[in-house]
Amino acid sequence: MKRSGVILTCLAVLGGCESSSHNQIVPTQQGESKAAQQVRQLAQLSQELDTMTDVEYVNPGFISYQHNKQIANYAGQIALELSDSLSGVAPSAVAITSFVSFDNSLRRSNQLGNQLAESMIHQFQKMGYPALDFKSHRGIAVTANGDFILSRNAKQLPKKPAPSHVLTGTMIYRDRGVEINTRLLNFDSRLVVASSNIVIPYFILDSQATASY
Incomplete structure (x- = not known):
């Protein structure tokens, strides 16, 4: 031709x-x-x-500066992997904590870690696993600025019901993206009942998403 x-x-x-x-x-x-x-x-x-020898075409691979991916898409992928590895276990109340940087303290999170945790609540509900929001009061605080039920003051939060399982995860910063390791633990025994591993490329993330605080 x-x-x-x-x-x-x-x-x-x-x-x-x-x-x-x-x-x-x-x-x-x-x-x-x-x-x-x-x-x-x-x-x-x-x-x-x-x-004459034909010029060989080299595929440059996926190159894009625009995308339609959201953190919720990756949270959905995590939920699917957890569900696939969850066999013979039926969590009755799952508490979802912030994803933390994999460092010496395991106490530092950021926008990405908290956003993943929030998205996982929705994803677990979609898959039929009940999520326990342990940051909610038993009552509603009515103020001039609004009506609130969530709090980060541990002394104001009820101790019961206790979660049956806890979902947590770590973030490791690789060359091309953030490696997300997620695990679902039995709250009493601390045994891992499900796990997941994905990588979120840096070009998906906002420049401030991985800043620690």
């Missing part, structure tokens, strides 16, 4: 040259007509094309 296109292009060029330049001297064999000249030249060109 490529060679045919080149030949057709050359034929057009030869025709154009014939109509526009009668003064050029073209070496010919004695008694050879102009039509025979073109046929002979095309035959020579065809032989030269047969000896």
